[in-house]
Amino acid sequence: MAKTLYKVTFLNTGKVYELYARHVASGALWGFVEVGELVFDLHDGVVIDPTEERLRDEFGNTRTLHLPMQSIVRVEEVERKGQSVIRDAATGEKVVTPFPLPAKPR
Known part of the structure; x- marks a missing residue:
C-alpha cells in the first residue's frame, strides 16, 4: 500500500x-501544523526545474516544518x-528567476 x-x-x-x-x-x-517527509523530484536528466531546485535548496535538509496555522x-x-x-501572493503568477539578473548601473 502506498503512503x-x-x-x-x-x-x-x-x-x-x-x-x-x-x-x-x-x-x-500549539497553533502550528507539522509537515514532514517532504517529497522532491529526483532529476537524472538534463532538464531541471529551477523552482523545484530552489525549493530543494531551501527545504532539502528539513525533517519537519512547523508552519503557523494562519x-x-x-x-x-x-x-x-x-x-x-512558488507563486506571488498578490498576482498568483509563478515566481521563477532562472538566472541572476544584472544590476542596473547607477
Whole structure:
C-alpha cells in the first residue's frame, strides 16, 4: 500500500508555496501544523526545474516544518505528485528567476 501524499499550500514572505509531503499533522506546538517527509523530484536528466531546485535548496535538509496555522492556505490529499511551485501572493503568477539578473548601473 502506498503512503498517503499531501499537497500543502502555505504563505511565506509574500509568496504562496506548494510543497508535497508524506506527513501532515497538528503539531505538539500549539497553533502550528507539522509537515514532514517532504517529497522532491529526483532529476537524472538534463532538464531541471529551477523552482523545484530552489525549493530543494531551501527545504532539502528539513525533517519537519512547523508552519503557523494562519499561514496554511490548503492541505490536499492527492494521488500523485505534481509540480512544486512558488507563486506571488498578490498576482498568483509563478515566481521563477532562472538566472541572476544584472544590476542596473547607477
